[in-house]
Amino acid sequence: MANKLSSDIGLPVLNLGKHPPVADNTLTGILTTSFPYENLAGVLIGLKNGTYGVIVDGIDEGRSKVNEQAFNAFLEDLIRLSSGSQKTTFVLLGRTQALIDCWVYLQGRGVSVGLASIEPFAREKAVEYIDTFAKPPVSGQREQYNTARDLILAKLEGAFSGQAAQYLSFIGYPPVLDAIATLLKEEKNYQKLAADLQESGSQGVQTDLLFKISAYLLKREKVDKVLPNVVQGLIAEFPAQIQGEIKARAYDFQEQSARLVSHCLGTPCALEIIPQPGLNLQYEEQVESFLADHPFLA
Numbered sequence: 001m002a003n004k005l006s007s008d009i010g011l012p013v014l015n016l017g018k019h020p021p022v023a024d025n026t027l028t029g030i031l032t033t034s035f036p037y038e039n040l041a042g043v044l045i046g047l048k049n050g051t052y053g054v055i056v057d058g059i060d061e062g063r064s065k066v067n068e069q070a071f072n073a074f075l076e077d078l079i080r081l082s083s084g085s086q087k088t089t090f091v092l093l094g095r096t097q098a099l100i101d102c103w104v105y106l107q108g109r110g111v112s113v114g115l116a117s118i119e120p121f122a123r124e125k126a127v128e129y130i131d132t133f134a135k136p137p138v139s140g141q142r143e144q145y146n147t148a149r150d151l152i153l154a155k156l157e158g159a160f161s162g163q164a165a166q167y168l169s170f171i172g173y174p175p176v177l178d179a180i181a182t183l184l185k186e187e188k189n190y191q192k193l194a195a196d197l198q199e200s201g202s203q204g205v206q207t208d209l210l211f212k213i214s215a216y217l218l219k220r221e222k223v224d225k226v227l228p229n230v231v232q233g234l235i236a237e238f239p240a241q242i243q244g245e246i247k248a249r250a251y252d253f254q255e256q257s258a259r260l261v262s263h264c265l266g267t268p269c270a271l272e273i274i275p276q277p278g279l280n281l282q283y284e285e286q287v288e289s290f291l292a293d294h295p296f297l298a
Contacts, residue, residue: 001093002015002055002057002093005055005091006055011052011053011054011055012034012054012055013054013055013056013057014027014030014054014055014056014057015057015058016056016057016058016059016061016062016063016065017057017058017061017062017228017229018058019058019062021062021065021066021070021233022062022065022066022070022071022074023066023070023073023074024070024073024074024076024077025077026074026077027054027074027077027078027081028077028080028081031043031044031081044081047081047082047085047089048081048082048083048084048085049084049085049086049087050085050086050087050088050089051087052089053087053088053089053090053091054089054090054091055090055091055093056078056090056091056092056093057093057094058093058094059092059093059094059095059098059099059102060094060095060097060098060099060289060290060293061094061225061229062074062094063094063098063101063289064225064226064229064230064286064287064289064290065229065230065233065286066286067285072105075102075105075106075109076109078090079106079109079111082111088114095293096117096293097292097293098289098292098293099115100115103115119172120168120169120171120172120173121171121172121174121177122168122172123153123168123171125172126153126171126172126177127149127153129174129177129181130149130177130180130181130184131149132181133177133178133181133185134149134180134181134182134184134185135185136149136184141190141191144190144191144194145184145190147190147194148184148187148190148191148193148194148197149180149184151193151194151197151198152180152183152184152197152209153171153180155197155206155209156170156171156206156209156210157171158206159206159207159209159210173295175216175217175220175295176213176217178216179212179213179216179217180213182216183209183212214296215253217295217296218253218256221251221256221290221294221295222250222251222252222256225290226250226251226287226290227247227250227251229286229290230251230283230286230287230290231246231247231250231251231283234274234279234282234283234286235247235274235279242275246273246274246275249273250273250274250283251273251287255271255273256294258271259287259291260291260294260296260297263291263292263297264297270284271284
């Protein structure tokens with residue numbers, strides 16, 4: 001969405017997931033090094049009067065890399081650059097809780113700020129999404145594929161015991177649909193899959209489906225979020241073998257489960273993941289910001 005907005009309205013994207021840790025004057029520094037000196041004044045004036053702007057993506061990932069003071073300093077930089085503008089200057093994109101935290105901070109600083117949420121896909125769009133990424137057969141087995149896909153959705157619906165709102169929120173979450181699409185892409189024997197799903201007393205199938213989807217989401221949190229944004233920067237000075245050992249155990253399924261249970265119970269959960277107390281403490285602090293937006297909680 002960030003790239004589509006950028007293309008449509010001609011504004012640059014700053015992706016905090018790929019950017020080094022942010023702090024005071026981060027955006028000012030990027031602007032001063034990205035534009036020719038003769039154009040810089042026009043850019044800064046444009047930010048003040050609303051004729052120029054920046055799309056900031058990966059707010060949650062950017063927040064996880066630094067402490068609260070450093071991230072607030074980044075927000076202060078945005079406030080300084082846009083002060084006085086009567087139009088939207090910065091668009092921030094990220095997970096819900098991280099954006100709510102930004103909204104509260106900016107509100108407290110007297111900034112005019114809005115908050116928009118992207119709703120989960122409806123059932124019809126969820127099916128369209130699965131079909132786009134599962135690469136179903138165009139002929140031949142297409143009918144069996146459709147049957148297997150619809151049975152998967154029906155079995156998942158049954159697992160929610162008729163709680164329609166929660167079910168639609170669950171299957172409307174793109175990573176869940178990614179997991180379903182991956183299952184269909186890997187299982188080419190759609191007739192056998194459908195037969196397994198239709199077996200009487202197939203509560204085990206529901207459990208297996210939920211397990212596969214849960215495992216997919218847990219792996220995504222570890223590999224796509226925490227390893228690149230939190231762990232990599234903290235262990236860069238360790239020998240390669242120790243780095244590999246830390247990456248293997250950091251934010252694994254058991255750790256995520258323990259942290260989620262502790263979060264729900266309101267009890268502390270301190271684990272030694274990095275064999276250096278100071279770095280391990282930083283890891284604990286940075287992981288905590290990710291945990292609030294964990295898909296199992298949302």
